[in-house]
Amino acid sequence: MYGSSLSTLGEFGLIDLIRTRFPQPSPPELGIGDDAALLVPAPGRQLAVSTDLLAEGVHFDRSCGPDRLLGRKSLAVNLSDLAAMGAVPRWFFLSLALPAGFPLAGIEAILDGLAEQATDHGCLLAGGDTCGSKSGLVISVTIMGEQVPELLVTRSGARPGDDIWVSGTLGDAALGLTILMQNHTGLADGSAAEFVVSRHLDPTPRCRLGQRLAESGLISAMIDISDGLLADLGHVCRQSGCGAEVWLKELPRSPAFEELAGVFPDYPWHLAAAGGEDYELCFTAAPEQRAAIAGVGKNTGIPLTVVGKVTRSFGRVQAIMPDGSLFQPPASGYTHF
Numbered sequence: 362m363y364g365s366s367l368s369t370l371g372e373f374g375l376i377d378l379i380r381t382r383f384p385q386p387s388p389p390e391l392g393i394g395d396d397a398a399l400l401v402p403a404p405g406r407q408l409a410v411s412t413d414l415l416a417e418g419v420h421f422d423r424s425c426g427p428d429r430l431l432g433r434k435s436l437a438v439n440l441s442d443l444a445a446m447g448a449v450p451r452w453f454f455l456s457l458a459l460p461a462g463f464p465l466a467g468i469e470a471i472l473d474g475l476a477e478q479a480t481d482h483g484c485l486l487a488g489g490d491t492c493g494s495k496s497g498l499v500i501s502v503t504i505m506g507e508q509v510p511e512l513l514v515t516r517s518g519a520r521p522g523d524d525i526w527v528s529g530t531l532g533d534a535a536l537g538l539t540i541l542m543q544n545h546t547g548l549a550d551g552s553a554a555e556f557v558v559s560r561h562l563d564p565t566p567r568c569r570l571g572q573r574l575a576e577s578g579l580i581s582a583m584i585d586i587s588d589g590l591l592a593d594l595g596h597v598c599r600q601s602g603c604g605a606e607v608w609l610k611e612l613p614r615s616p617a618f619e620e621l622a623g624v625f626p627d628y629p630w631h632l633a634a635a636g637g638e639d640y641e642l643c644f645t646a647a648p649e650q651r652a653a654i655a656g657v658g659k660n661t662g663i664p665l666t667v668v669g670k671v672t673r674s675f676g677r678v679q680a681i682m683p684d685g686s687l688f689q690p691p692a693s694g695y696t697h698f
């Protein structure tokens with residue numbers, strides 16, 4: 362129906378194909394097809410807008426996982442940014458730069474993954490942009506969400522003495538990437554390696570948790586962990602005018618991470634403390650809120666752990682080893698340049 366290749370389909374054929382795959386906003390809103398989308402936020406809500414792209418060779422290697430998961434991840438990383446603000450996802454925009462000859466089956470699989478993730482999180486594709494790429498595939502997503510203004514959580518509200526919390530477990534995605542880069546194929550179903558690889562290829566954005574924490578009014582600042590805990594906590598500290606102390610022995614690690622950590626000559630603290638792409642939430646809150654925050658964790662079914670304290674030393678993020686010594690990671694997180 363659409364021709365057998367990207368060149369016979371063409372730019373506008375591809376846009377038509379995308380339009381048929383995603384439910385569209387209904388009047389008075391307008392989605393794909395005009396010079397701009399027309400969107401109507403709910404009365405009294407503020408918009409939260411974020412953009413994140415995935416570039417071939419930088420964020421993914423197509424031989425390491427199915428294209429469908431690339432589609433899921435390209436929306437997941439954006440959902441995670443909205444989760445960190447406590448915003449509810451509503452619309453997203455999809456921009457694709459496709460190398461000539463990119464297989465149509467690959468595009469369809471990416472769209473399948475995006476559509477699954479969009480349905481799961483109740484957000485609508487409202488537009489985008491499409492062009493050729495002279496190098497690799499680029500998938501860029503811009504997401505828009507909304508929230509009552511007073512409930513939105515920023516990076517700038519942490520105060521000395523606050524607890525530092527993280528959701529879920531840390532280090533799985535970085536360990537999964539290490540395994541993928543070592544060219545492991547045919548990972549056994551249910552194995553520890555399969556678990557950490559799936560945490561890398563198909564991260565779970567903590568949308569409901571982020572919204573519940575924001576609505577609870579219990580927390581002072583929040584960020585999602587995309588580059589690594591120490592690096593991302595550094596952003597919170599700089600924007601809040603404070604510092605942080607992180608106790609490595611408290612970092613929550615999955616049973617799969619613990620099982621695989623044994624093969625390293627040294628325990629891989631750097632993966633849990635500074636490995637990227639876990640897409641967990643890191644947030645701060647006054648110590649009096651501990652019990653109430655634990656209750657939010659219970660209600661959402663996501664483990665929440667106190668891993669450190671906000672300090673007065675501006676911009677300084679210290680990681681403490683289990684023996685009390687200072688940990689010096691090779692890097693505090695992923696950097697692009």
Ligand SMILES: Nc1ncnc2c1ncn2[C@@H]1O[C@H](COP(=O)(O)OP(=O)(O)OP(=O)(O)O)[C@@H](O)[C@H]1O
Pocket residue numbers: 412413438442587588
């Ligand atoms: N090229 C750019 N032009 C304008 N603003 C930018 C640009 N790149 C980043 N920013 C802004 O800088 C801030 C930090 O962006 P950054 O990408 O580090 O955050 P993030 O999306 O949470 O992290 P990550 O990309 O690792 O998920 C955001 O406000 C973002 O909008």
Ligand SMILES: Cc1ncc(C[n+]2csc(CCOP(=O)(O)O)c2C)c(N)n1
Pocket residue numbers: 413414418419420421422538587588636637638695
């Ligand atoms: C093939 C390949 N090589 C390396 C990595 C690791 N990586 C790339 S970007 C990033 C941080 C988040 O990105 P951003 O800051 O752009 O949101 C990390 C940890 C990967 N995923 N795939």
Ligand SMILES: [Mg+2]
Pocket residue numbers: 441442445584585587
């Ligand atoms: Mg972020």
